[in-house]
Amino acid sequence: MQIEIEKQDGVAVVRALEKRIDASLSGEFKAKLLEAIREGNKRIVLDISMVEFIDSSGLGAIISGLKAVGEDGKLVVSGSTENVRSMFRLTRMDRIFSIYDTEQEAVHALTADNG
Amino acid sequence: MGCESDSRLPETADEFKNAICRHLKDTLGQYWEQAADRELFWAGSLAVRDILIEKMLQTEARYRDADAKRLYYLSMEFLIGRSLGKNLYNLGILAPFAEALQALDRDLEKIRDCERDAALGNGGLGRLAACFLDSLATMDMPGFGYGINYQYGLFKQEIDNGYQKEKLDNWLVHGSPWQIERPERACIIPIYGRIEHAQDVNGAYNPMWLDWQLIIGVPHDMLIAGYGGRSVNFLRLYSARASDEFDMQIFNRGDYIRAVERKVASETVTKVLYPADDIEAGRELRLIQEYFFVACALRDIMRRYTQKHTTFDPFTHKVAIQLNDTHPALAIAELMRMLVDEHQVPWEEAWRISCGTFAYTNHTLLAEALEKWPVELLARVLPRHLQIIYEINRRFLEQVAQKWPADNQRLRRLSLIEESSPKQVRMAHLAIVGSHTVNGVAALHSRLLKENLFPDFNALWPQKFTNKTNGITPRRWLLKANPHLSRLISAHIGRGWVRDLERLRDLEPLAADAGFRADFERIKRRNKEHLAAVIFETTRVRVDPGSLFDIQAKRIHEYKRQLLKVMSIVQRYLAIVEQSRLPQVVRTFIFAGKAAPGYTAAKRMIKLINSVAQTVNRDPRVKGLLKVVFIPDYRVSLAEKIIPAADLSEQISTAGKEASGTGNMKFALNGALTVGTLDGANIEIMEEVGAENIFIFGLRAEQIRQMRARGTYNPWDYYLADEDIRQVVDAFAGKRFCPDEPGLFRPVFDALLHQGDVYFHLADFGPYIETERRIDDGFADKAAWTRKAVLNVARMGKFSSDRTISEYAHDIWNLKPVQ
Known part of the structure; x- marks a missing residue:
């Protein structure tokens, strides 16, 4: 599972660089996401614009990330394709995440939120 | 630039001959002189299918232009039988087609006998569905069937030493010329998983359905020509597939056997039609079948609807769904889930839409034949749907309690949940509560439904119950x-x-x-x-x-x-x-x-x-x-x-x-x-x-009911x-009809005399x-x-299914012909 992490204005942008996040990759995905959080990143934009398909284990990994940032942190999602967004709707996960169309919008929202 | 086809559809015997030969050569790689009858059947069917496709596209354009209300007939069974002859009659091309075959030294009857029956049903209920599709198309009504593309239809029966032996009906072993696979319309269906009780960003309760597994539903369309050929509708049958790409990932990790096992497990869902009266074994698979096909159907219905409409206000003016028995009743919970969870429609509004969409046909008076599913099983297979069913039930029982305060017995009788051991969900109750109309299939049956089977529901909603006497299509029959x-x-x-x-x-x-x-x-x-x-x-x-x-x-x-x-x-x-x-x-x-x-x-x-x-x-x-x-x-x-x-x-x-x-x-x-x-x-x-x-x-019926109630029937x-x-009954007890196995039919004697003759033979x-x-x-x-x-x-x-469909269209679906 390839991911890329880039800091922008105090926000960690985590880019998932796979077309599919499913059972074969979700364990690694979750580990890398949690590692990034453990390293002190509490304001995270998870960019999934490259992801065309995500299954329930992939969604589970993202929820683990949300839980790990805790109440004082923030994890938002950007760039979800229609397929992935439909999976968020199916699980009602769209109601616990802020979802932005683009990475820039998401970063902007988190930095603005910072004051 | 459009993509206009310039190939002319055959009409004359010569043109059919050419079309058949073209398919023999170009599609099947065969010259007609060497072609077997089965190849002729295929080539001929493909020539007919060309016409069906053209007319289906024209019909669809007509429906689309009119933004017509559509009826979706959800049924676990469609007992279609053979299609070649029916299509020839309905398209009005029997004579030139037969003549074309004659010119190729073939006999139409023999060619027709090459076709295997599509036996995707047990009996009356499935055949009714097939007759209805014929009538809908004949009357130019936008009505479509949705069901399961069973790999094995109802078993083939052989008689061996007088006993029935069941053989697999692998009706698709050579494929079917009538099916059009539509992988681009495949849909993803989740099952199993668990509910995580979370809160949304506003702090409201937000149950999340997680850890599900996916099955892919691939539609296969069978085109249904109305008589005269003006309208061609479709029957959309879904096959279950494993997600190929998903398997590829496992393949890539070298776990070949696990990948194959998962693929086989997913595809089992649409392997076999359950025989009626025999669904005890493997009930979990049957439940998954029922959910799988309604979930596929509703995604397709919703996709088509949202192409044209941005709000759900006109949904009930554009969509009607008929539940053929309770087998598709989970569609009610699924539509509610889609509206409430995926489209964020408030519950009350979603319920209004849902009840305005569904109608339910009951097919049995045998109380023991009414479908129930253990709560534990539903919780495991469809945890979110069980939640929704509980919520429907909670709101429904509030309504009952308002009408009949302090009548706990009635609440217990009407509840969607049977408080038995194990607890069960009563699918007929779900279907009645979630539908705007409930119909029986003959006048007596509809009356007995109200009086004997569902008297409490009738007392609550007398206007909900109606009769639609079955019919048969005169074209086939x-x-x-x-x-x-x-x-x-x-x-x-x-x-x-x-x-x-x-x-x-x-x-x-x-x-x-x-x-x-x-x-x-x-x-x-x-x-x-x-x-x-x-x-x-x-x-x-x-x-x-x-x-x-x-x-x-x-x-x-x-x-x-x-x-x-x-x-x-x-x-x-x-x-x-x-x-x-x-x-x-x-x-x-x-x-x-x-x-x-x-x-x-x-x-x-x-x-x-x-x-x-x-x-x-x-x-x-x-x-x-x-x-x-x-x-x-x-x-x-x-x-x-x-x-x-x-x-x-x-x-x-x-x-x-x-x-x-x-x-x-x-x-x-x-x-x-x-x-x-x-x-x-x-x-x-x-x-x-x-x-x-x-x-x-x-x-x-009334005499029998009274005799049962009073215990006055004694076969002795x-x-x-x-x-x-x-003399007759004793003959069953003896060896007259089983000289080599005395006592073989003793159970018949016992059923008649020692077990009360439940069916009043004597x-x-x-x-x-x-x-x-x-x-x-x-x-x-x-x-x-x-x-x-x-x-x-x-x-x-009176017994034409055209009359039955007219009544459904007018009284239940508000469906109009689109000419």
């Missing part, structure tokens, strides 16, 4: 199945009856016309000769086409009382061999029907019929007086040969048990007289054809009082035998018999 009679009818009254069956009334005066009757008799004789040949081919028993063909062809079930028919045969046989009482009329008793593989009593019945047949047919004392045959593997294409050959149609179920029956309609439409009880649609057939043109006998009373009954036996005598008398007077037969045909107009 007369025009195609009985071409000679069709031609005779059309020669006298024109062809209008094919679209408007009430026009058959114009035949009535011809019942008195000796010339017409003679033609009618000749055709019946010809059909009987044809069936006699089929019987000889399949059973090696020779039957006399001059004898009275007395036929009971239907699923084998105790309530349908094949046993009562066998008892009458035994009585007739014993009268000849023991009392030398010769019958007035020579009869051939013909049975056909399948028994559910796990239904012991029904399978024993098949053995009994075959054993009686063996004894009778080998006994020189009855030679030329009676014959008994069981034709194996009853299916639509066989029914089309059996029904036109019948003189007498046996519809002798225990009154109050048969919801409607449609076989009764098919036989009568083809000029058989009916002997029957006042059950199901028999009552309405009697009203139409006249009591003097049908043989009615036996206890009425009949046994001890009637010598005939004693009570109805005397009146039945008396009626049989009247039938013999009647058949002996050929002119009078034929007169009645003609009047039966003339007065069957």
Whole structure:
């Protein structure tokens, strides 16, 4: 599972660089996401614009990330394709995440939120 | 630039010949001189399919332009049968197609026999669905079937030493020219998983359905041509597939076996049709089947709707969904889930939309046949849907409690949840609560539904219950199945009856016309000769086409009382061999029907019929007086040969048990007289054809209900009082019909006498035998018999499925033709 992490204005942008996040990759995905959080990143934009398909284990990994940032942190999602967004709707996960169309919008929202 | 096709569709025999040869060569890689009949069947079917596709596209454009309301008929079963002949008739291309085959030195009948039946159903319910699709297309209505593309249809029945043996019906082993796979319309269906009770960004309760597994649903369309070919609709059948790409990931990690196992497990979902009366085994798979196909259907419906509409306000003006029995009732919970969870429609609004969309057809009065699912199973397979069902129930019971305060018993009776051990979800209750209309399928059945099966619901919502008496399509069941009679009818009254069956009334005066009757008799004789040949081919028993063909062809079930028919045969046989009482009329008793593989009593019945047949047919004392045959593997294409050959149609179920029956309609439409009880649609057939043109006998539903309630029925009373009954019933206890296995039929004797004769055989036996005598008398007077037969045909107009569909469209769906 390839991911890329880039800091922008105090926000960690985590880019998932796979077309599919499913059972074969979700364990690694979750580990890398949690590692990034453990390293002190509490304001995270998870960019999934490259992801065309995500299954329930992939969604589970993202929820683990949300839980790990805790109440004082923030994890938002950007760039979800229609397929992935439909999976968020199916699980009602769209109601616990802020979802932005683009990475820039998401970063902007988190930095603005910072004051 | 568009993508206009310039290939002209065939119309003349020459053009069909060219189209067939083109498909033989270009699609199948074969020259016609070397082609086998099956290849000709394929090439011919593909030539016909070209026309169907063109017309389907035109029809779809018409519906789309009109933004027409669409009806989606959700059914676990569509008993389609064969398609080539039906398409040739409905598209009006039979003659040029047959001529084209002739030019290729082939015979249409032989080519048609290459087609395997699409046996995607058990019996009446599935065949009704198929007849409805024909009527919807014929009447230019946007109505579409949604179901399952079973790899194995209903089992093939073979008879081995008198016993039924089930064989796999791998009907798709060579593919089907009629199916169009549409992978681009595949949908993703989640099952299993758990609910995580979370809060949304606003702090509101947000149940999340997580850890599910996915199955892919791939649609396969079968195109349904209406008569005249103006409208072509589709039946969309889903096959389950594993997600290929998902498997690729596992492949890549080298876990080949796990990948294959997962693929097989996913694809099992649509492997096999469950036989009726036999769904105990593997119930989890059956539940998944039911959910899988409604989930696929609703995604497709929603996709089509949201292409045109951005809000759900007009949903009920654009979508109607009919639930054919409770098997698709999970669609109610699924639509609610989609609206509430995926589209964030408030619950009350979603419920209004859902109730305005669904209607439910009940098909049974047998309380034990009403579907229930253990709560524990639903919680595991569909945890979110169970939550939704509980919420529907909570709100519904509040409504009940408002109407009947402090009536806990009523709450318990009406609840969607049966507080039994284990707890179960009552699917019929879900279907009733979530539908705007509930219908039975014959007048008596609809009345008994309200009075006996669902009295509390009727008290709550009397306006919700209605009747829609079943019907049959005259295109398959007369025009195609009985071409000679069709031609005779059309020669006298024109062809209008094919679209408007009430026009058959114009035949009535011809019942008195000796010339017409003679033609009618000749055709019946010809059909009987044809069936006699089929019987000889399949059973090696020779039957006399001059004898009275007395036929009971239907699923084998105790309530349908094949046993009562066998008892009458035994009585007739014993009268000849023991009392030398010769019958007035020579009869051939013909049975056909399948028994559910796990239904012991029904399978024993098949053995009994075959054993009686063996004894009778080998006994020189009855030679030329009676014959008994069981034709194996009853299916639509066989029914089309059996029904036109019948003189007498046996519809002798225990009154109050048969919801409607449609076989009764098919036989009568083809000029058989009916002997029957006042059950199901028999009552309405009697009203139409006249009591003097049908043989009615036996206890009425109300009498049976009272006898049951008061405990006044004792079969011993009949046994001890009637010598005939004693002789017949004792014959089952002894070895007369099972000399090599004494006691084989003792359970039949025990069921009749020691287990209370649940289906009232002994009570109805005397009146039945008396009626049989009247039938013999009647058949002996050929002119009078034929007169009645003609009047039966003339007065069957009500039972066209076009009439049934018109009523559904007007009263339930608010669906209009789009011309």
